[in-house]
Amino acid sequence: MKPRTAKILLGILLVAFVITLPRLVTSNYWLNLFNLAISFSVACLGLNIVLGYTGQLSLAQAAFWGVGAYTSALVTIRLGWPVWMGMLAAFLIASLFGILLGIPTLKLSGHYLAMATIGFGTILQLILINSIPLTNGSDGITGIPSPRIGPLELSSANTFFYLAAFCLILLVWASMRLKKSRVGRALMAIRENEMAAETIGIDTTYFKIMAFALSAAYGGFAGSLFAHSGSHYISPDTFSFDQSVVLLVMMVLGGNGSAVGSVVGATLLTLVPEVLRFLKDSYMMVYAAGIVAIMVFMPGGIAGLVRSFPISQRLIAWWNSDDALVTPVAVPATNNPGPKVQAADPSCVNTPPKQDGTLLTVRNLAKYFGGLKAVDGVDMEIRRCEIQALIGPNGSGKTTILNMLSGLYVPTSGEINFEGTAITGWRPHSITSQGMARTFQNIRLFGELTVLDNVLIGQHSHSQSGLLTSVIQPPSQRVEEAAMRRKALEVLEFVGLRGKEFAIAKSLPYGQQRLLELARALASDPKLLLLDEPAAGLNAAETEMLIDLLFQIRKKGITILLVEHDMSLVMNVSDHITVLNFGKKIAEGSCDQISCNQEVIDAYLGTEHGGEECLV
Amino acid sequence: MLSVEGIETWYGAIQALKGISLDVNQGEIVTLLGSNGAGKSTTLKTITGMLKPAKGAVKFMGKDITRREPEDITEMGISCVPEGRHIFAGLSVMDNLMLGTTSWKGATKPEIKKNLDRVFEIFPALSEFKNRLGWTLSGGQQQMLAIGRGLMSRPKLLLLDEPSLGLAPVLVQEVFKVIKEIQEAGTTILLVEQNARMALLIANRGFVLETGKVALTDTAANLLNNEQMKAHYLGAHAHVREARERRRPEAGLASA
Numbered sequence: 062m063k064p065r066t067a068k069i070l071l072g073i074l075l076v077a078f079v080i081t082l083p084r085l086v087t088s089n090y091w092l093n094l095f096n097l098a099i100s101f102s103v104a105c106l107g108l109n110i111v112l113g114y115t116g117q118l119s120l121a122q123a124a125f126w127g128v129g130a131y132t133s134a135l136v137t138i139r140l141g142w143p144v145w146m147g148m149l150a151a152f153l154i155a156s157l158f159g160i161l162l163g164i165p166t167l168k169l170s171g172h173y174l175a176m177a178t179i180g181f182g183t184i185l186q187l188i189l190i191n192s193i194p195l196t197n198g199s200d201g202i203t204g205i206p207s208p209r210i211g212p213l214e215l216s217s218a219n220t221f222f223y224l225a226a227f228c229l230i231l232l233v234w235a236s237m238r239l240k241k242s243r244v245g246r247a248l249m250a251i252r253e254n255e256m257a258a259e260t261i262g263i264d265t266t267y268f269k270i271m272a273f274a275l276s277a278a279y280g281g282f283a284g285s286l287f288a289h290s291g292s293h294y295i296s297p298d299t300f301s302f303d304q305s306v307v308l309l310v311m312m313v314l315g316g317n318g319s320a321v322g323s324v325v326g327a328t329l330l331t332l333v334p335e336v337l338r339f340l341k342d343s344y345m346m347v348y349a350a351g352i353v354a355i356m357v358f359m360p361g362g363i364a365g366l367v368r369s370f371p372i373s374q375r376l377i378a379w380w381n382s383d384d385a386l387v388t389p390v391a392v393p394a395t396n397n398p399g400p401k402v403q404a405a406d407p408s409c410v411n412t413p414p415k416q417d418g419t420l421l422t423v424r425n426l427a428k429y430f431g432g433l434k435a436v437d438g439v440d441m442e443i444r445r446c447e448i449q450a451l452i453g454p455n456g457s458g459k460t461t462i463l464n465m466l467s468g469l470y471v472p473t474s475g476e477i478n479f480e481g482t483a484i485t486g487w488r489p490h491s492i493t494s495q496g497m498a499r500t501f502q503n504i505r506l507f508g509e510l511t512v513l514d515n516v517l518i519g520q521h522s523h524s525q526s527g528l529l530t531s532v533i534q535p536p537s538q539r540v541e542e543a544a545m546r547r548k549a550l551e552v553l554e555f556v557g558l559r560g561k562e563f564a565i566a567k568s569l570p571y572g573q574q575r576l577l578e579l580a581r582a583l584a585s586d587p588k589l590l591l592l593d594e595p596a597a598g599l600n601a602a603e604t605e606m607l608i609d610l611l612f613q614i615r616k617k618g619i620t621i622l623l624v625e626h627d628m629s630l631v632m633n634v635s636d637h638i639t640v641l642n643f644g645k646k647i648a649e650g651s652c653d654q655i656s657c658n659q660e661v662i663d664a665y666l667g668t669e670h671g672g673e674e675c676l677v
Numbered sequence: 678m679l680s681v682e683g684i685e686t687w688y689g690a691i692q693a694l695k696g697i698s699l700d701v702n703q704g705e706i707v708t709l710l711g712s713n714g715a716g717k718s719t720t721l722k723t724i725t726g727m728l729k730p731a732k733g734a735v736k737f738m739g740k741d742i743t744r745r746e747p748e749d750i751t752e753m754g755i756s757c758v759p760e761g762r763h764i765f766a767g768l769s770v771m772d773n774l775m776l777g778t779t780s781w782k783g784a785t786k787p788e789i790k791k792n793l794d795r796v797f798e799i800f801p802a803l804s805e806f807k808n809r810l811g812w813t814l815s816g817g818q819q820q821m822l823a824i825g826r827g828l829m830s831r832p833k834l835l836l837l838d839e840p841s842l843g844l845a846p847v848l849v850q851e852v853f854k855v856i857k858e859i860q861e862a863g864t865t866i867l868l869v870e871q872n873a874r875m876a877l878l879i880a881n882r883g884f885v886l887e888t889g890k891v892a893l894t895d896t897a898a899n900l901l902n903n904e905q906m907k908a909h910y911l912g913a914h915a916h917v918r919e920a921r922e923r924r925r926p927e928a929g930l931a932s933a
Contacts, residue, residue, distance in 0.1 A: 433813075452845075453845070454815075454817070454845045454847065454848065455815040455816040455817035455818070455843075455844060455845050455848060456814075456815025456816070456817065456818065502843065503761075570713050570714040571713045571714070572712075572713040572714070594843055597842055597843045598713065598839070598842055598871060599713070599871065600711075600712050600713065600871045600873070600910060601871075601873065601909070601910050601911060602712070602909055602910070603712070603713065626843065626844060626845050626846060626849070628846055664847070665845055665846060665847055666846050666847065667846050667847035667849075667850045
């Protein structure tokens with residue numbers, strides 16, 4: 062059987078299951094529980110986007126659930142809008158509140174973020190309680206209408222179940238598609254390493270707010286499903302901090318980052334307490350003990366457990382085997398909107414490079430940390446197509462300069478000019494889209510993602526798919542995705558990592574992790590590549606390979622600025638060397654000039670690498 | 678002093694060490710060389726008790742320490758300076774050093790003071806910076822601090838994992854000089870290094886690991902002259918003059 066057939070078959074089975082379930086389970090009590098479970102599932106799907114995909118802990122999900130429920134109830138009762146418009150309004154208004162939460166929390170992470178979201182949720186609940194003219198306060202709102210399809214009113218639990226199940230399937234499908242798209246990868250990159258995500262060209266501010274908005278929108282929609290079913294009654298005490306915690310437990314239990322897991326977790330935790338009721342007084346205790354046990358023995362949640370079986374890994378591989386990577390979607394030869402593959406600067410493909418013009422100019426650059434002058438008035442020029450090395454003792458300001466060039470630090474003073482554009486003080490992702498990419502001294506990969514995903518994220522800055530196209534996947538998106546994958550494979554081939562596409566980045570040996578970081582930077586089609594100690598931790602043979610690779614990169618027309626301590630590498634590849642000491646430039650010139658400079662020998666090289674042959 | 682007998686260590690389903698045996702005698706510097714993933718750091722972690730071997734034994738001063746806990750092993754006189762320094766970034770240099778004495782049970786204040794002075798004698802820069810926070814130090818200073826902290830427990834055996842990583846050439850020479858001094862002052866050293874040539878210049882003996890096994894072992898002097906070693910591990914670190922020969926336009930073009 063082909064995966065495609067299996068997917069269709071699974072779809073049919075799912076529809077059949079949804080149709081037959083209300084016929085098998087006729088009890089209204091249980092059907093209402095199912096509807097509640099679906100509402101929780103949708104809220105958990107939202108939480109999964111903000112926490113599971115993006116790694117931002119939010120404890121305000123129940124508040125968004127409440128905003129959605131109230132929005133939907135009020136517009137249908139007070140304004141007399143049809144229920145489907147109420148649901149849409151719930152989705153939109155909640156997402157606005159999500160943006161409202163997202164903006165002030167951008168500077169926060171970890172427990173500070175969690176605390177801010179608790180505060181936000183509590184404020185929303187208090188507003189619901191105290192805006193009595195609008196919300197009826199603690200009395201709540203009764204008589205919320207049921208949705209209608211034409212003349213048919215979905216007032217009974219079983220008819221509503223069809224609608225809710227349909228929405229749930231749609232939203233799970235959207236979540237899963239999102240995860241495998243450009244936007245989803247950007248969100249996961251933020252989760253894995255926010256600094257690396259920003260420097261590879263992802264506008265982390267924008268995507269974090271998007272994650273909060275999307276998560277709140279799911280929460281709002283879930284609230285609307287809740288308001289129009291069951292008792293048709295809502296009151297503020299349902300949408301408490303406690304409920305946010307319950308939603309969090311459901312999501313984490315199902316499996317952080319898994320959309321299907323969220324649904325399983327939410328369903329289990331809604332239904333299991335009912336099953337356990339026969340235990341009478343002790344049922345909540347058994348239930349809680351069960352949750353603790355699951356979290357202790359399955360830290361990856363239910364989805365994590367299922368994925369860890371070898372058979373499910375084979376199944377997942379088979380399931381994915383018909384996607385665009387193996388059978389690329391046909392790409393028209395002309396008018397290809399995908400990323401460019403040709404050399405960044407064709408004028409310098411021939412070695413030795415023609416020295417034609419300056420790519421980057423740095424004037425009087427300085428960075429002070431309090432009283433410490435890390436970089437103190439440095440002038441530098443990087444010529445096109447050259448490999449330029451920046452060397453100097455530890456603490457002389459080399460990495461600080463790289464951080465200013467790539468936008469991680471804002472210079473205290475001075476200017477940086479890249480291809481005629483003043484980029485001083487720009488944010489890292491904007492600098493990356495201008496054509497500058499970097500690697501880090503301590504490797505910063507997206508560790509839990511695959512090698513292929515890492516390189517695909519590298520292409521973020523010159524691909525376009527937004528949120529909607531990522532979910533709907535029109536032909537233009539598929540063409541772009543296929544082109545990105547082809548390019549990713551080319552880059553992996555180039556650095557010698559082809560065949561490792563589906564390995565998890567952090568499982569690679571150290572040397573290959575360095576290569577992968579290089580591949581990720583190359584995937585952004587840089588004109589200038591900043592390398593921070595690429596040979597650190599490599600042995601002699603691996604360093605030799607790196608040297609060859611650097612020459613090949615230059616051949617592609619990419620200029621390189623290299624910070625490195627391994628003199629066998631620096632003296633081998635550099636066209637030009639700049640030497641720093643105590644934040645100031647003390648020398649620059651060719652390899653021969655540098656290795657004969659007494660000041661450089663004293664401050665940096667020592668007798669090992671300089672000196673003796675300069676007497677001639 | 679230390680003898681490692683056929684240890685096999687696994688990471689989950691992956692076997693990192695496939696029966697490694699080595700020995701370190703009192704007063705020696707022994708160096709452990711090999712590619713990334715050959716098992717050097719895993720060997721150190723197995724010795725210090727961070728990882729437990731599936732098979733084999735580790736003996737220190739005649740006692741079996743194979744499955745002992747890391748803190749017990751440190752207390753017995755083995756101190757490890759991990760790869761990547763791992764200093765306590767939020768604590769001062771002084772606090773970092775004092776934490777090094779944790780495993781030195783029953784130390785009196787004057788004894789600690791004396792040892793501290795000795796560390797400051799080896800690393801004068803540390804006494805200058807003693808009130809600065811760890812993260813404000815440069816990479817070289819952090820490495821000095823990590824080694825200094827390792828010496829604070831007065832170890833009989835010091836394990837060093839890539840002490841030259843990320844250091845300027847002058848500092849690399851400095852670090853190797855210090856390692857030699859530490860040995861001459863009576864501490865035995867097991868040194869893991871990528872910079873094979875520098876390591877062999879100060880070591881008495883060397884072990885070369887390949888894919889979890891000992892591929893070669895000899896005195897340092899013999900290893901320096903071994904053809905196999907020259908080809909695989911001493912290559913790029915050969916003298917700059919050779920390197921520059923290859924860089925000349927004609928040669929450079931051919932290799933590029």
